[in-house]
Amino acid sequence: xxxxxxxxxxxxxxxxxxxxxxxxxxxxxxxxxxxxxxxxxxxxxxxxxxxxxxxxxxxxxxxxxxxxxxxxxxxxxxxxxxxxxxxxxxxxxxxxxxxxxxxxxxxxxxxxxxxxxxxxxxxxxxxxxxxxxxxxxxxxxxxxxxxxxxxxxxxxxxxxxxxxxxxxxxxxxxxxxxxxxxxxxxxxxxxxxxxxxxxxxxxxxxxxxxxxxxxxxxxxxxxxxxxxxxxxxxxxxxxxxxxxxxxxxxxxxxxxxxxxxxxxxxxxxxxxxxxxxxxxxxxxxxxxxxxxx
Ligand SMILES: [Fe+2]
Ligand SMILES: [Fe+2]
Numbered sequence: 081x082x083x084x085x086x087x088x089x090x091x092x093x094x095x096x097x098x099x100x101x102x103x104x105x106x107x108x109x110x111x112x113x114x115x116x117x118x119x120x121x122x123x124x125x126x127x128x129x130x131x132x133x134x135x136x137x138x139x140x141x142x143x144x145x146x147x148x149x150x151x152x153x154x155x156x157x158x159x160x161x162x163x164x165x166x167x168x169x170x171x172x173x174x175x176x177x178x179x180x181x182x183x184x185x186x187x188x189x190x191x192x193x194x195x196x197x198x199x200x201x202x203x204x205x206x207x208x209x210x211x212x213x214x215x216x217x218x219x220x221x222x223x224x225x226x227x228x229x230x231x232x233x234x235x236x237x238x239x240x241x242x243x244x245x246x247x248x249x250x251x252x253x254x255x256x257x258x259x260x261x262x263x264x265x266x267x268x269x270x271x272x273x274x275x276x277x278x279x280x281x282x283x284x285x286x287x288x289x290x291x292x293x294x295x296x297x298x299x300x301x302x303x304x305x306x307x308x309x310x311x312x313x314x315x316x317x318x319x320x321x322x323x324x325x326x327x328x329x330x331x332x333x334x335x336x337x338x339x340x341x342x343x344x345x346x347x348x349x350x351x352x353x354x355x356x357x358x359x360x361x362x363x364x365x366x367x368x369x370x371x372x373x
Pocket of ligand 1: 244278301321
């Protein structure tokens with residue numbers, strides 16, 4: 081007699097993955113995602129949580145970063161490259177934080193903490209690394225745009241960084257937690273990710289207790305006009321994502337005339353703002369490289 085697992089898999093094969101997609105749509109996956117730890121290391125989350133405060137002192141920030149030696153090395157490296165034209169080489173973490181500035185260090189820490197495990201191809205598939213690069217790039221672009229447009233750059237960094245977190249959730253489920261039936265295939269999985277990742281990501285963030293100001297832009301980053309609240313943040317997440325695609329951050333470059341896009345026009349993005357972002361782009365690459373080290 082066949083066991084339950086075999087019967088389930090036979091049923092899934094017969095339904096060509098409909099069962100898997102229904103399970104995803106109906107929230108069956110939520111029970112497998114009850115804590116941060118499966119996707120994010122506990123220490124990293126603790127550090128990321130500590131540095132969320134924009135008013136954090138240099139001393140407290142240094143203490144938090146020091147808990148993770150790899151992170152500490154990366155902050156010093158960053159201070160010696162992307163953020164400094166000075167010839168003096170920095171060796172201490174205190175000096176590095178002062179030179180780089182607390183916001184840059186806080187963003188680096190949050191990006192490192194929240195994406196540290198997501199690069200693992202065994203858990204998230206062969207494109208995990210590019211997807212993380214795309215997420216980090218979008219976080220920095222969103223933060224930059226927010227600064228230019230008078231919005232909150234810290235919130236923008238987080239919703240930019242996390243805008244595609246639903247893709248990681250679905251990939252993890254498909255590769256590990258409840259593998260897709262073979263008959264569903266890669267093409268249907270990709271279509272499923274495209275159509276569901278924004279909603280699944282927002283729901284995962286809710287389970288992880290992220291605030292609505294972060295969840296809403298994530299939920300509506302492909303359709304900001306339909307957002308029931310936080311429409312401007314959703315539009316900003318949309319624009320940051322499109323710009324990350326334009327620059328080819330973690331994906332093939334897709335040159336598009338963003339200034340012809342009504343969402344971008346309504347947001348108030350102009351040629352000078354985009355030119356400033358372009359000048360800023362090499363620094364984004366250096367930050368991404370420091371993170372990947
Ligand atoms: Fe997306
Ligand atoms: Fe994206």
